[in-house]
Amino acid sequence: MTARMSIRKLLVANRGEIAARVVRTARAIGIRTAVLRHPAEVDAPAHRIADEVVTIEGATPVAAYLDIAQITALAGRIGADAVHPGYGFLAENAGFVRALDAAGIVFVGPTGDVIDLMGDKVRARRFVEERGFSVAPSAIEDDNPEDFVQRARAVGYPLLIKPSAGGGGKGMRIVRDAARLEAEIETARREGERYFGDGRLFVERYIENPRHVEVQVLGDGRGNVVHFWERECSIQRRFQKIIEETPSPALTPGQRREICDAAAGIARAVNYRGAGTVEFIRAPDGAFHFLEMNTRLQVEHPVTEMVTGFDLVGEQLRIAAGQPLGLRQEDIAQTGHSIELRVCAEDADADFRPAIGDILLLDEPAGPGVRVDSGILDGGRVTTDFDPLLAKLIVHGRDRDEAIARARRAAQDCVILGVTTNLAYLDAILAHPRFRSGDVSTGFLAEEAEALQQGRDPAITDILAAATVLSDARLVKAVDSVPEIYRMMGSWRN
Amino acid sequence: MRRILEIDGEEIPVWLAATGRGHVLHMKGREIPCALEAAAGKGAWTLLLDGARIPMRIAVGEGATFIHVNGRAHAIGRTDPAERLGNTAGASQDRMIAPMPGVVVSVLAAAGDAVTEGQALLVIESMKLETTITAPRDGIVAEVPFATGASFGGKEVLLRLEPQEETV
Numbered sequence: 001m002t003a004r005m006s007i008r009k010l011l012v013a014n015r016g017e018i019a020a021r022v023v024r025t026a027r028a029i030g031i032r033t034a035v036l037r038h039p040a041e042v043d044a045p046a047h048r049i050a051d052e053v054v055t056i057e058g059a060t061p062v063a064a065y066l067d068i069a070q071i072t073a074l075a076g077r078i079g080a081d082a083v084h085p086g087y088g089f090l091a092e093n094a095g096f097v098r099a100l101d102a103a104g105i106v107f108v109g110p111t112g113d114v115i116d117l118m119g120d121k122v123r124a125r126r127f128v129e130e131r132g133f134s135v136a137p138s139a140i141e142d143d144n145p146e147d148f149v150q151r152a153r154a155v156g157y158p159l160l161i162k163p164s165a166g167g168g169g170k171g172m173r174i175v176r177d178a179a180r181l182e183a184e185i186e187t188a189r190r191e192g193e194r195y196f197g198d199g200r201l202f203v204e205r206y207i208e209n210p211r212h213v214e215v216q217v218l219g220d221g222r223g224n225v226v227h228f229w230e231r232e233c234s235i236q237r238r239f240q241k242i243i244e245e246t247p248s249p250a251l252t253p254g255q256r257r258e259i260c261d262a263a264a265g266i267a268r269a270v271n272y273r274g275a276g277t278v279e280f281i282r283a284p285d286g287a288f289h290f291l292e293m294n295t296r297l298q299v300e301h302p303v304t305e306m307v308t309g310f311d312l313v314g315e316q317l318r319i320a321a322g323q324p325l326g327l328r329q330e331d332i333a334q335t336g337h338s339i340e341l342r343v344c345a346e347d348a349d350a351d352f353r354p355a356i357g358d359i360l361l362l363d364e365p366a367g368p369g370v371r372v373d374s375g376i377l378d379g380g381r382v383t384t385d386f387d388p389l390l391a392k393l394i395v396h397g398r399d400r401d402e403a404i405a406r407a408r409r410a411a412q413d414c415v416i417l418g419v420t421t422n423l424a425y426l427d428a429i430l431a432h433p434r435f436r437s438g439d440v441s442t443g444f445l446a447e448e449a450e451a452l453q454q455g456r457d458p459a460i461t462d463i464l465a466a467a468t469v470l471s472d473a474r475l476v477k478a479v480d481s482v483p484e485i486y487r488m489m490g491s492w493r494n
Numbered sequence: 495m496r497r498i499l500e501i502d503g504e505e506i507p508v509w510l511a512a513t514g515r516g517h518v519l520h521m522k523g524r525e526i527p528c529a530l531e532a533a534a535g536k537g538a539w540t541l542l543l544d545g546a547r548i549p550m551r552i553a554v555g556e557g558a559t560f561i562h563v564n565g566r567a568h569a570i571g572r573t574d575p576a577e578r579l580g581n582t583a584g585a586s587q588d589r590m591i592a593p594m595p596g597v598v599v600s601v602l603a604a605a606g607d608a609v610t611e612g613q614a615l616l617v618i619e620s621m622k623l624e625t626t627i628t629a630p631r632d633g634i635v636a637e638v639p640f641a642t643g644a645s646f647g648g649k650e651v652l653l654r655l656e657p658q659e660e661t662v
Contacts, residue, residue: 059643060643353595353648354595355595355647355648356595356645356646356647357555357647358555360537360553360554360555360560361536361537361551361553361560361562363535363536363551378536383645384595384596384597384645385645411565412565412566413565415551415562415567416567417537417551417552417553417560417561417562417567418553418555418560420569421567423566423567424566424567427565427566460563460564460568461501461502461506462519462521462526462543462544463541463543463548463550463563464499464501464561464563464568464570465499465501465506465508465519465521465570466519466526466528466530466541466543467530467539467541467550467552467559467561467563468497468499468559468561468570468572469497469499469508469510469517469519470510470517470528470529470530470541471530471539471552471554471559472497472554472559472572473554475495475497475510475574476510476517478495479495479510479511479512479517480512482512
C-alpha cells in the first residue's frame with residue numbers, strides 16, 4: 001500500500017455498504033474521499049467516515065444517483081480527479097464513463113466500449129463464442145428473424161427464452177414441451193416489450209440443476225490479466241444471490257483451473273481494464289458455459305478478498321491511477337474458505353417482501369474471521385427508496401466447515417431490531433444438510449422452501465411474552481402503583 | 495393490567511400483576527413469575543424465568559416490541575385493550591390499511607374532501623405493482639397521512655374517513 005497514487009481525491013458515486021467499503025480503502029492509501037447524500041436519505045456509515053459529504057438533488061433518491069450530468073458536474077466542482085461507481089446505479093453505464101472522460105475525470109472501471117460490448121448480452125456471447133469459449137447452444141432472433149422458430153427448435157429442450165435487452169431474470173421463460181414453443185415465444189416477446197421496450201429474443205439450451213460459478217478477474221488495459229479464482233453463487237431467491245462462497249464446493253482442482261483460465265482468457269480478449277467478473281453456468285456433468293461478464297466490482301467481492309488477502313478496491317484504484325498490474329498469477333493463492341451472507345430487510349416467510357422500519361437497535365457481530373460491510377447505523381431508518389440490502393456478513397475459516405460455523409455464529413449474533421430481516425432464514429440455509437454437504441443448485445431455495453420455513457420452539461412464547469410485558473414501562477408502572485391491599489386481594493382470589 | 499400480544503400470528507391476552515416478591519405474568523390460564531434485570535449494553539437485559547437466566551436485547555417500538563434472544567429476532571405486537579376499543583370502532587369502513595410496505599404514487603383526495611363510494615383516493619406501489627385505493631363508502635376524508643413519494647410500512651393507515659354519523 002505504499003505505491004504513490006496519482007489520484008488525490010475520489011468521489012464515490014454510490015451509497016450504502018459499498019460506499020463505506022470504498023471509502024475505507026481510499027483513506028488507507030491516502031486518497032481524500034467524498035460521498036453523496038440525497039436530502040431524503042438518513043445518515044449511513046459512509047457519511048461518517050468520508051472527508052466530505054455532498055448533497056445531490058433529485059425527485060427521488062434513486063433518480064439523483066442515476067443523474068449523470070449532475071454527478072459529473074459535482075465531481076468537477078469539488079475537485080475530484082476520479083469517480084468510483086460501486087455496483088448498480090451508474091457502474092455499467094457507458095454514457096457516464098464518456099461524460100467523465102469529457103470532463104477529464106478518471107472512471108474507476110473499464111472503457112465505455114467494453115461496457116457497451118458486455119452490456120449487450122447477445123453481442124457479448126457471440127464475441128466470446130467466436131474466440132473459442134463455451135456458450136450454451138443457442139439461437140439469436142436478430143440473425144434471421146424469419147427462421148428463428150426453426151433454429152430455436154434445433155437448440156433442443158428444455159430451452160430458455162430470454163429477451164435480448166434483458167437482465168435480472170425478467171421475461172425469461174423455460175420451455176420443456178415442443179408444442180408450447182411458439183406460444184411461449186409470443187409471451188416472452190410481449191414481456192420483453194413491456195419490461196425493456198424491446199421485443200427481440202434469443203433462446204438457449206436450459207441447463208437443469210445448474211450452479212452459478214463466477215470468476216474474479218483484474219486487468220490493467222495493457223494486456224495483463226490475472227484471475228482471483230472463483231465464487232459459487234448458487235444460493236439465489238428470485239434470481240438474486242443471497243449467500244456466496246469461495247472456493248466452490250463443486251469443483252475439482254482441474255475444473256477450477258479450467259474455468260478460471262477461461263475467465264482470464266475472455267478478459268484478455270477485450271483487453272480488460274479494472275476489476276470484472278465472468279459468470280458461468282455449470283451443468284451437473286461438469287460442463288460450463290459463459291453466461292455474462294459484469295464490468296464492475298460485485299457485491300460478493302469480499303469472499304475473494306478473504307481467501308486471497310488482496311484488497312480489490314485498492315487494486316482498482318491502482319489501475320485507475322495508471323499503474324501496471326504488477327501481479328503474476330502465481331502470486332494469487334486461495335487460502336481457507338469464505339462465505340458471505342447478504343442481510344436484507346425482507347420477510348422470508350412472506351415471499352421476500354421488502355420490509356421497512358426504524359433501526360431501534362443495531363449490534364454487529366465480531367470475532368475471529370468475521371468481517372461486516374454495513375450500510376446502516378443504529379437509529380437509522382430503512383425505506384423503500386433503495387434495494388433491501390442492509391449489510392454483508394463475511395466470514396473466513398480454515399475450511400468450509402469452520403466457515404459455516406462462523407457464518408452461523410455471525411448470523412445469530414447480529415442484532416438488528418425494529419425492521420424485519422432475513423437473518424434467521426440465512427441461518428436456516430446454513431444449517432440445511434444439503435447446504436452443509438455442498439449439494440446445491442440455483443433451484444435450492446425453491447426446492448427446500450418448506451424445510452427452510454422457520455420452525456419455532458413453542459416454549460419461547462413464555463419468554464417473549466414475559467420480556468414484552470416487563471419491558472413495557474407504562475404497564476409496569478401502572479401495575480406497581482396498584483395499592484398493596486388490592487394486590488393482596490388479587491392473590492386471595494387465586 | 496392487561497395487554498394483547500401478537501406472537502407469531504397468534505393473539506394472546508395477558509395480564510401482569512405485582513406481588514410482594516415481584517411480577518407474575520398470567521397467560522393461557524398459567525401464572526408465570528418473572529423478572530427483568532438490566533445488563534451491560536444498549537437494550538441488554540436478563541430475563542429471570544422458571545429458574546433460568548436468559549440474556550436478550552430488547553427494543554420497544556410504538557406498537558411492537560422487538561426481542562433478540564437465542565440468536566433470533568422476534569417482533570411481538572403489543573396492544574393496550576383499553577385503547578384498542580376506542581380506535582377500532584368501524585375500522586374496516588373508516589381506515590384504509592396498507593397490506594404491505596410501499597410508496598405513495600399519487601394522492602387524489604385531501605382532508606375535508608367529500609368522496610363517494612368507489613372514488614379513487616390514493617395510488618400506491620408495492621412490490622412494483624400499482625394499486626388504486628378507492629372509497630369503501632360515501633364520506634368525508636379525515637386524514638391522508640402520507641404525501642406523494644412517501645414510503646409506508648405494512649399495516650400503516652394510508653387514509654382515514656370521518657366516522658359515519660348515526661342515522662336515526
